[in-house]
Amino acid sequence: MTLYAAIAGLGAIGGERLGGLCTEFCSWRWVFFVNVPVGVLLVAAPLALRTARGERLPC
Helix, strand or coil: CHHHHHHHHHHHHHHHHHHHHHHHHCCHHHHHHHHHHHHHHHHHHHHHHHHHCCCCCCC
16 A cells, blocks of 8 residues: 555656756647657557567567
């Protein structure tokens, strides 16, 4: 429980800092592009795990 609370608190603080830096040095529009790498990882991870196990990808 403590670990979960610590990670959630650090995530909230880190998100605010990252958003502030992004808007300060780039533009507020760049905040929307933060989710793009996360989406790519969510799509690529199952594909990479399947090929790492030696399973064939469905064609």
